[in-house]
Amino acid sequence: MEINKDLVAASSTPIVLAILAEEDSYGYAILQRVRELSGGRLEWTDGMLYPVLHRLGRLGYVESRWEVAESGRRRKYYRITERGLTQLAEEREQWQAVDATLRGIWHMRSRPFSAAFRTSAIVQPQGA
Amino acid sequence: MSDAEHDAPLEERIELWRSYLSRRQAISPVDVAELEDHLREQVATLVEAGLDDDEAFLVAVKRLGALDALSREFAREYSERLWKQLVIASPESDERKAGARRDAFVAFGLAVLAALLVKTPALFGVDFDGQAGFYARNASFFALPLLTGYFVWKRRVDTTTVRWLAAGFVAAAVFANAFPFAEAGHTETLTALHLPIALWLAVGVAYAGGRWRQVAGRMDFVRFSGELFIYYVLIGLGGALLMGFMAMIFSAIGIDVEPIFESWLLPCGAAAGVIVASWLVEAKQSVIENMAPVLTRLFTPLFAVALIAFLGTALVTGRGVDVDRDVLIAFDLLLVVVLGLLLYSVSARDPEAPPGFFDVLQFVLVISALAADAVALWAIASRITEFGFTPNRVAALGENIILLANLGWSAVLYARFMRGRGTFAALERWQTDYLYVYAGWAAIVVVAFPPLFGYV
Numbered sequence: 142m143e144i145n146k147d148l149v150a151a152s153s154t155p156i157v158l159a160i161l162a163e164e165d166s167y168g169y170a171i172l173q174r175v176r177e178l179s180g181g182r183l184e185w186t187d188g189m190l191y192p193v194l195h196r197l198g199r200l201g202y203v204e205s206r207w208e209v210a211e212s213g214r215r216r217k218y219y220r221i222t223e224r225g226l227t228q229l230a231e232e233r234e235q236w237q238a239v240d241a242t243l244r245g246i247w248h249m250r251s252r253p254f255s256a257a258f259r260t261s262a263i264v265q266p267q268g269a
Numbered sequence: 270m271s272d273a274e275h276d277a278p279l280e281e282r283i284e285l286w287r288s289y290l291s292r293r294q295a296i297s298p299v300d301v302a303e304l305e306d307h308l309r310e311q312v313a314t315l316v317e318a319g320l321d322d323d324e325a326f327l328v329a330v331k332r333l334g335a336l337d338a339l340s341r342e343f344a345r346e347y348s349e350r351l352w353k354q355l356v357i358a359s360p361e362s363d364e365r366k367a368g369a370r371r372d373a374f375v376a377f378g379l380a381v382l383a384a385l386l387v388k389t390p391a392l393f394g395v396d397f398d399g400q401a402g403f404y405a406r407n408a409s410f411f412a413l414p415l416l417t418g419y420f421v422w423k424r425r426v427d428t429t430t431v432r433w434l435a436a437g438f439v440a441a442a443v444f445a446n447a448f449p450f451a452e453a454g455h456t457e458t459l460t461a462l463h464l465p466i467a468l469w470l471a472v473g474v475a476y477a478g479g480r481w482r483q484v485a486g487r488m489d490f491v492r493f494s495g496e497l498f499i500y501y502v503l504i505g506l507g508g509a510l511l512m513g514f515m516a517m518i519f520s521a522i523g524i525d526v527e528p529i530f531e532s533w534l535l536p537c538g539a540a541a542g543v544i545v546a547s548w549l550v551e552a553k554q555s556v557i558e559n560m561a562p563v564l565t566r567l568f569t570p571l572f573a574v575a576l577i578a579f580l581g582t583a584l585v586t587g588r589g590v591d592v593d594r595d596v597l598i599a600f601d602l603l604l605v606v607v608l609g610l611l612l613y614s615v616s617a618r619d620p621e622a623p624p625g626f627f628d629v630l631q632f633v634l635v636i637s638a639l640a641a642d643a644v645a646l647w648a649i650a651s652r653i654t655e656f657g658f659t660p661n662r663v664a665a666l667g668e669n670i671i672l673l674a675n676l677g678w679s680a681v682l683y684a685r686f687m688r689g690r691g692t693f694a695a696l697e698r699w700q701t702d703y704l705y706v707y708a709g710w711a712a713i714v715v716v717a718f719p720p721l722f723g724y725v
Contacts, residue, residue, distance in 0.1 A: 168303065169310045187311070188334035191303060192346040199346075201692035210306075212313075217303045 144183055153185075153193050155232040161203060161221040162229055168194065168217070194219055202228050279322045283308065289336060295344035308333060369552060375422065376548030379415045383544055384537035386411045397532060402453060404536075405461035406445045412543040413468050414438050417475045419544065423551075424478030437471050441715070448719045455660045456719040463664075463711040469494070470708035484694075487701035492616045493550055495561040495609070500546040508538050562617030566627070569610050569634055576603075576637040583644060597665040600645045604672035607638040611679060615693075615700055624687040632687065635680045642673055660722040664714050671710055675703050 160166060160174050168190055175183055197203045202225035210216040221229070283305065290301050308329050315325035333339065390396075395403055417438070421431055445464055450457040473481065473490040480486025512530055519526045582588075614631055646669065682699055685691030 167306075169307050186334035186338070187307060187332045188304065188339040189342055191300065191307075192342040195300075196346050199692065199694050201694075212309075214306050214309065215302060216306050 149183060149185065152183075152236075153190075154197065155229060155236060156183075157190070157193060157197065158202060158221060158225055158229040158232065161219055162226065165218050165220045167219065171219075197225070200228075201225075279312070279326060282326050286330060293336065293340040293343070295340045295347055297347075300343065304333065372423065372548065372552065376419060376544055379419055380541035380544040380548075383412050383415050383540040386415075387536045387540045388533075397536070402450065402457050403446075406450075406457060406464070407442075408461065409465045409468050410438070410442060410445075411540040413465065413472055416544055416547055417472050419547070420472070420475035420478070424475065426475055426478055430474065434471050434475060438468070441468055444715055448724055450719065450724050454725045456722055456724055459660055459664055459718055460715050463714040466711035467708050467715060470704065473704065484698050484701045487704060488616055488697060491612055491701065491704075492561070493547075495613050495616070496550045497543075497546050499560050499564070500549050501542060504542045504546055505539075508534075508542070561613045565610050565613040565617070569614065569627070569630055572607065572610060573630060573634040573637060576634065576641055580637060580640055580644070596645060597649060597662065597669060600642050601665055601668050601672065604638060604642055604669065604676065607634060608672060608676060611635060611676070612700055615697060618693065624689075628683070628687055632680065632683045635676050635683065639673065639676055639680060642669065646673075660718050660725065664718065667710055667714075671706055675700075675706075 156175060156178075157171060160171050160178075163174075166174070168187075171194075172185060172187055172190055175185060194203065194205075198205055198219075201222060203219045203221055205217050205219050207215050208218050286308070287301055287305055290296055290304065291298065296304075311329035311332060312322070312325045315328055316322065320328065334342075390403065390407075397404055417434055420426070421434070426434075441464060445460060448456075448460075450460070473487070473494075476490050476493055477483075477486035480489070512534060516526055516530070611631060611634075614627070649666075678699060679696060682691060682696045686693050686696060
């Protein structure tokens with residue numbers, strides 16, 4: 142299953158902020174974590190993460206610093222700020238509202254069919 | 270990476286990839302370093318998984334995304350890096366060259382048109398000596414509609430916006446000419462001074478094209494205005510030099526060319542210069558883009574020192590501000606200069622960079638300007654009644670308050686930013702939103718002042 146572009150773009154902020162809320166991280170590791178968490182279903186083009194990170198920086202949600210990694214290369218680490226945490230909480234509420242709405246709709250849709258298509262009625266909520 | 274010999278081609282490839290990336294205007298060296306770190310880690314992981322260097326490199330580059338798409342994403346985030354190339358690189362350089370040539374033809378055509386327009390009223394018997402007031406009030410209309418038209422053409426501005434812009438210019442022309450101004454009166458001078466400021470917003474809307482509503486779009490316009498000013502001054506200096514030379518060599522053969530200068534070269538050159546300078550800013554941005562920020566960096570400390578010296582001297586000697594008729598205008602100009610310094614350092618600053626020494630300096634400059642202006646306002650306020658409210662004074666006072674409000678809130682935002690409690694973006698937004706206030710006030714002066722003060 143491929144998740145459409147708009148949805149990927151819209152969800153990038155809360156996902157990145159949530160990952161950074163776990164611990165400070167850098168681009169490559171953030172992408173690994175996204176793959177891990179989404180079971181590979183969220184496919185980001187790697188390079189696109191960086192403009193997103195920089196935008197969050199400009200908005201004051203994350204801070205960055207350069208460190209020398211164990212490989213000897215300089216690496217840019219990102220850390221979530223107080224404002225970022227506030228924003229994350231707000232995004233969370235918004236996504237929960239969207240999620241709850243969708244769940245309601247899936248539920249309603251599944252009802253009229255439930256007698257005739259019992260199997261699909263069971264499968265649908267899982268897919269949601 | 271076991272084999273040093275095997276590594277060499279990989280290093281070469283990464284080097285090549287990095288040089289491609291560095292050529293993109295939207296991606297700064299720091300970003301390239303960050304992306305390179307990403308690429309290397311990806312390659313290392315893939316090599317570990319069993320791919321050879323070549324394969325790993327290709328896969329890693331592919332995953333980072335096509336260069337065009339990548340730089341477009343960066344461009345969207347960093348329009349300030351790209352404002353030199355608003356059209357995001359069309360790779361066919363021939364096509365671009367043709368485009369540049371077409372721009373040049375149109376711009377010079379419009380410049381000639383502006384020059385002719387200056388002389389058109391004379392055809393109908395309105396000459397410069399007899400009716401200087403007419404020319405002063407209508408100075409904006411010789412160049413600004415053409416300039417707006419140039420950007421409308423270049424940015425393919427949609428028809429609704431064009432209609433609004435046209436309506437704005439028509440309304441401005443009506444207000445400039447319908448009022449029964451007294452001969453060489455104050456309100457006439459005020460109209461002449463404020464109309465260009467109000468109409469400059471129309472130029473901005475056309476300049477920004479569809480991006481006027483975005484902070485970045487308005488910020489680009491602020492940058493454009495600053496660079497245009499610098500180019501215009503340079504062209505003006507060149508023109509003065511040329512005229513000086515001509516006057517000298519013609520006087521050597523006993524011919525006085527000064528009347529030609531006054532009636533042709535100077536007014537036509539002034540109008541055409543606006544268009545040519547605008548075109549130059551657009552066409553040659555990469556040559557001179559750093560001019561306004563460099564001048565800002567140079568003069569911010571100097572102005573800060575001068576203002577602190579002024580405040581210190583006033584404080585130590587206990588001298589009050591000597592309130593005469595020009596003092597308010599002097600302080601208005603001071604605030605304009607300080608605001609300009611602030612605006613151009615804001616427009617050129619990397620919004621992500623943490624606060625630094627220059628920010629402190631900038632903050633000191635703003636605060637000392639506020640203090641100096643407060644001293645002057647205090648002196649004026651205590652004596653305003655005995656002066657009376659002439660149109661000039663009300664206009665100057667209004668401007669002072671507008672600038673004071675801008676700088677005051679800027680100082681608050683700056684302080685927040687330096688203490689890590691706010692973002693630089695907030696300051697950018699404040700400055701770009703404030704553009705409406707300048708134009709709005711200028712419009713009020715043009716529309717309401719003449720009837721309010723009886724056209725004196």
